[in-house]
Amino acid sequence: MDPVPTEAFYDLTSLSAVALSPTGDRAAFVASESDPDEDERLASLFVVPTDGSREPHRLTRVSTAASPTWSPDGDRLAFVAARTEDTARRVDRSRDEETADGDIEATSGDRDEADIEADELDGTSEDGESGDASEDGESGDASEDEHQSAGDDEPKPQVWVFDLALGGDARQVTDFDDGVKAFDWSPDGDRMVVSARDPTAEEREYLDERREGGPIETERLQHKFDGAGYLDTVTTYLFVVDAESGDTVRLDDARGGGASDDQFGMMPTWGPNDRIAYTAYEGERSDDTFVRDVYSIRPDGSEKRRHTDGERITVLPQWSPDGSRLAFNGGDAENWHLPNQLYVTDADAADDAYESVSASLDRTLSFSEPNWVDNKTLYALIGDEGKTRPVRFAADEDAPERTFTAQGDDRACRALETANGTALVHLSHPSEGSDLYAFDLDSIDATPDLTRLTDLNAELRETYELPKVRRVTYESDGEEIEGIVYAPPSFDFDDPDPHPLVVAIHGGPVNYDEPVFRFTHAVFTSRDYLVFRPNYRGGSSYGREFAEALRGQWGTVEVTDIATGVRELVSRGWAAEDRIFGHGFSYGGIAQGFLVTQEPDLFTAAAPEHGIYDLRSAYGTDDSHIWTDNEFGVPWENPETFEASSSITDIGNVRTPLLVIAGGEDWRCPPSQSEQLYVSAKKQGVEARLVIYPDEHHNVGDPDRAIHRLDEITSWYERHDPAVETDDDKAENETHE
Template structure:
């Protein structure tokens, strides 16, 4: 039996992504991401399972990636987004329309027009244009194609009548179409928008995304068969990533999100709106004071629950709000009394007409909260345990579906009756519906980490928590101190909770302890804790990181000569600040970070945030210099591995170059790794594993214990 986690085992994992409960609560659809080594791609398969656990999940898609599983009102129609080979009936129909007889020439022309390359070798469009597809689970068979928009579909929802759908799609004018063709041919980038780029979306253009309404008849899948809702369109700096989030309510109205400000690119506002399916009677429900998302209709369709946050203070908790479907409605938070932010593992859901359920970030944990519209919110599911956290959530038909994960358990799907949420001391999920990685886990049963939440004092005497992962055979009380990696979360509006991470399991299987501090600014300890970071950079977070490692050294867990530090995004920013303050780390790896906020302004996609928190750099130059680790780069003596994505518009690669050259000029051992054509996150399986190997090799190269043959991390 294999007891370790080797790098190749990454390719055998399936990681849960989304869960969606059918309207009657009897089935759950879910997606799970896995690796395709031959194509060096991640693919996401679609599964369905009965929520009573009576049989194992059935896999519906294999060849192409599927996302956004959405149930029809009948509970047997299951729609999803995918970039698949064009439906054969549609291809034949186009040929018949052309000359009455399909032939190879017609098929080739259709393939070129649809971007399929003519062979459909892996079942996906080569240009990656997703469309809406749907399975009929009562009849069986393959999915049928419901849309055929030239530029693809971004989002969709099904109507309560079961006969229509609403989609969000780009609709360029003739002039804009010409520009898009020019760009495809390598022409110049021309931008007139203030929000000139977005990470993951690249350089932005002026093409507007609209909502369209059409039927579920596959023969009417072309855009010409859909009606455009001219008053339902995307705008604002958030729209390229947040989308319009259409939600079709039980009374027939459609909710969506957009920015209605006069200068939307210079605003953080994102409002909830509703509109009739014929495009009439648009109502702006919220008042421009919040950044809203995930609108969800109440069972009778007279109210909406949504996620709302203060866009002028990103450190305030996101809260669950409820508003009537009225223009300029009076809306109220139903979760404010908890002083906890909504987690990203699921949108607000209605338990009944008077109760909303949301996942919340609660210290080093993600759990559910039950929020009555008229009453006090409360935490739920006491049996969930602090060793498991919620990675995905949905609720429908009195059934709750959760993706639960632990340090030694990749996420799986669990179900529990919604009735338990109505109890003051609700128990928690006990019915497991999926076993996505049981074989993988059995082969590594003795090599997966143990985990605990450790409390310690920082330099200011405040209590901070860190999630600490230990090698499976590590005895805190008896073993010699171990080499220890401090892995810092990004955000900073984020937090760490015990959960499965491949890089952590890989490191612990090689003898490392891995510590993940929830430094000041983390969002799961209430507004005051999160907001303590407001207007600052570097000092508070680095103190909390250094104090965590000092605590683990004092407790005999961490070897003081074999400490390492890394972090991604804001974790990279913090890593750089840490090594300007201390030489305690044998090596460090700031990944995809910002190190000079002054020179960075306007080169990333976060200028609105930086303006809100720090003002304009030409007006507050001293502040921008002070919050930048590059200002104190002369104090760095720690060997640095510095990484970046070549097309990262969140933390541009020029930042990594600047830090790299600055430390190399001082004779510090350093290495720069740039991932070509990569955005802020690491994309392909090969690059994901390369990143882990690069970090591990950097730490081991500078580990005196490896050189001396000490126990602990392997070479």
Template sequence: MDGLPLDSYYDHRRPGSQLAVSPTGERVAYTVTEFDADEDDAHSSLFVVPTDGSRDPHRLNRASDAGPAKWSPDGERLAFVAARDEDLELSVAGDEAGAESEDDGADEPDDAAEAPDDDAEASDDDEESATDGEAASGDEPEPQVWLFDLARGGDARQVTTFDEGVADFDWAPDGERLVVSARDPTAREEADAAVREDGPVETETERLQHVHEGQGFLDDASTYLFVVDVETGDQRRLDDTADATAAAQDGLGPAWSPDGDRIVFFANQRDDADDSYARDLHSVAPDGSEHAVHTDGSLSAGRGAWNESGDRLAFAANPADDVYEPTEPHVFDRESGAVESVAAGLDRTLWYFGGPRWVDGDILAPVGDEGRTRFVRFDADGGGASRLYEGQRDAESLLTFDADGGTAAGVFSAPDDGVDVYGLDAEALTAGANVDRTRLTALNDDLLDRYEQPDCRKLTVESGDVSVDAWTFSPPSFDPDDPEPHPTVLAIHGGPAVYDQPRFRFLDAALTTRGYVVCRVNYRGSTSYGTDFSGALRAQWNSVEVDDLLAVTDALVARGWADPDRLFATGFSQGGINTAYLVTNTDRFAAAAAEHGIYDARSAFGTDDSHVWWGQEFGLPWEDGDTYDAISSLPDAGQVDTPTLLTAGANDRRCPPEQAEQFYVSLRKQGLDARLVVYDDGHDISTPDRAIHRFEELLGWFDRFDPATDDVSREAYDPHGRAEDEEDDG
């Protein structure tokens, strides 16, 4: 197959989902994920660049991964979370302490040498958590807070030493302390973890939420906030901050008020925490006193930022019982204790990367708006919302941003221009000016120079009584006004309550350079089009979204863009679910690939980590069994006549691999062409080799059953070039 070489995937670079603009607005820190072909691994490096573009980016770390960073209040230090080998200074200090103990004549045994491994519970399902344990024990180190002193230079210094690592943190306004989110199991919980690691069982639990994607089986340990002295590392736990939910292991989102008197955080401390998506806004004094809860359990809240005076907090929140309702900016008034949405009837959802920020007294946030992400300014008193940055290109989206010191930095992506970090004048932006932006990075220029970038167009189609948008990506030689029908891939997004937008994707480039048109539909159920549009799918999967997908397919054929004999369908997660729906409803696709989906809702209940969602949207399977059957593809497997590839992750807790196995066996039992690929992974594809293998499988499957292909036999199917390798070996 010609086109963009798939091993070029090793060469593409991705900025992280969080940026950090310095307090003066002069610099921005960001992470970049890069791929190592020899180690088959991804590495994340931390960079700093001036927001005016006056100097090239400077890489801060080379030896190990780095997570999102936060500037100290004086802007001279940069703290970040990373799993690195223990700081030499700490290691040497520990050795010296041990030597002094021996000199004191202590004949007692070293209790630590006999103690069970505190970190034995590390889950193989979680790529980040799998790097748990001290380096001295033979395991990888835990993520800790490290600190670069940019004024003095030198390597980063380790600040924290938590046994189970750090999830997130924030600076105190005095710059002398951090508030840190970290797990803190009791002695009993540590002992239970050791038994599970070395004993005859994998888990023992009485929790309702017993598993979670990326974490495997859950224990009972809670995550707490700790106040840590930056210089000494001394720590104090804030006891009233405990949260044992799976979401807490990703952190409590602490934000320290500018006056230093309060720390806000987001947690679920409800009695029914395992049966709820609620995350309340809490606050506590830095000494652990005066704990207060400011919301009533009806919201799932997070991503908070204080205004300059510290009397108001802006944060993102959506209803805890409905995934189709928009995430909106809310404001907590510290004096009155009131919490109010300031969305002002916009009926659009906040983009889940980059929460609201204060700029010149207003709130700036990235918002999904009809299949694109762009800036919106919200009046902090709820007086209105204004769409900004109309100068943003039509085929482009904002992926994340941060703002401070009158400057904003954003990650913008376009199919024909890759993805890069840019600097903007935040105050001019909120004033409604068409702001010029400064490109700060050139992450993929070398890769983009190797192939012709796809053209991107928005197509709007009538489906029933609604209009549905689709982003189409086509080879540069494609002429939409005088088209020659092309093989076309219907690529279906996950969620379902998310949206597709115009941005750079390696898979789209691989397909368009091989002559495919790629179509990504924002079907009913997608966000960014308002509550009614998104909520139309509530409790009735396998209905209106299938209508929308087929309506767009019909339009592509009618316009002469798509060859009706060379249509293909694929999707991941919810997109895999929808792909299976399609092949049980129509035989018009030459081949399909359903990836990491759910095909029998009854058997998914309780084996995946989404029982709360199932119950909220569809009821319970023993009470609403007909609904579970109606939204499932497996009962209709006898109607499939399309060659179908199924993929799954062996450790996937969101869409368990048994779902793909059931659908696969049901197809093969009928003698249909089907293929099953199970990766040694969770819900995501975690390594570059597996990502490339996946691309090869998709492209190979479509090519095999393309009517233009003469031989569709299993013997001729060789997407990974293994037959050529055997010939070379011979």
């Protein structure tokens, strides 16, 4: 077959948010697709029956759609989207007094069940751990500075609701000037809790001036955040919103705050005990700590309670079915190398009474909500030796059980939802795609009969050869290290011919690689490359000691582990020694910087992306001063530590041709870092090329840029591959002839 063209990215469909209905009979999901004409990714909301009896039905197609959430009765489906304001909402406002008696006026006509089913069959009416972006351009936020643009004419994210029983288009529920961040239904389905920014008049005036090009003025220590831009002082609150009328009441005592507010938000969840749980920081170090506590409050704003003790960063609180307990994901606020754990606390307990039910695993919890099956049992996803997998937890004790062995070692579980005896999983496999499956939860410990609900990239699978995969283990510095190797289908691992090798380094560094469907893998393997993704020390999923090995000493064990892995593949006869290439995004780019300065003859060519190469000059220009403080201290007190953990220190050793890639508004790894690396290499006569994507954050943005990035990297590798004759080589040969 022909190589996968990079333009085939336009045909890629990516699955993000999923939600299982309360009865377990339907699944909602968001899938992003490219619009080549507008050159953007469009997020579509779908519903599919979990018995696989029908194809997914498209509910909507907009530039943004997120957070599908079923009403408690399963008749309505809410989601967040930035759409043009609902005209029916404006009309309904004028009718409020006329319909005050509560009568419901059927605006879309009476429809019986058969009509609804026909429409669903027709299908014509229509989201890591470390914050690192996906290489396939699916990291999400490539929008303009959301704070600066507040008050402009562009639609803001609002909550919309489909009434699946009545049919018709989605109805707008909220109308916040700055949009909605998160929401949840009340237990009776009559109201919603919403988190949203609420500027004062003075703050609104300042934001309007900013939008018109006025100066940025701040006294905040956390003065900017990637994807949000320069921060302001606007407070996020919880609001209770009537699901029909849209009437809104602010809960003045339920407010966000803290340096990580723009990253995590308040994550409200409304429990069956009529209490709303959320996360926030209310201490005195709001811009100088990652701490977030779990709180709860009544919907009338009374009985506010703190459930944690100000020692952790807590996210994703979830109530037990009877509302007597809260489960949440918690991590160390100062040491991100420690595994995140699943904690449970009684709703009425003291704020230091929460207990871990996962500590004995010595594995990190995935960034996903815990799923209560009953009042005593939960499921959650963990990172376990280079694989995301489900684990069953007891709410009363630390007695976790690994489960779902049917997953195997060659695919990842990206999401798990349970409801009414049904399990919904998002499974990703290198050659089978990334799709939704359903099965009977009772069979999770055996061999469940998986019902495939989606086949989002069937055309890609049928048109092109996708890679096969093998896990490899090797010894590095006395430690066993694991990696994932993707190969062309024709490659024989047992009787190999040496192939060119692409070393793709994961970011984080507190992260891990696992076998997944990824467009970039197919692009490279279809061009006869092997792709090696090493799980170096400093990453997660292999336990605390493994993850902490890199803390505060960048450019050490990860360099050893990656370089040793490359040499292992060469010794096995898999990789050609003179055809070794490499790239990495975020910490992957940082590690690539260390590799080309400490192992200057290992790579034939390299492409570090969106990295940091000089810790000292990055301090204060990036958005990560708290993380840097916790990892290295401050540069004026520990200059030697900063110097030792900066690849620019040894830049005089570099000989590898470098393609340096950056985002023009990447505040996680500022573009000035890439410029330093580029100029330092170029100054020494090392062949180098700099590519900066204007307005881009710490991600890969619109389709044209995702394609351009891949074209740049593949061209750079081919240009320096001794076995590839480029157009320049051909021209030179013709001249000599």
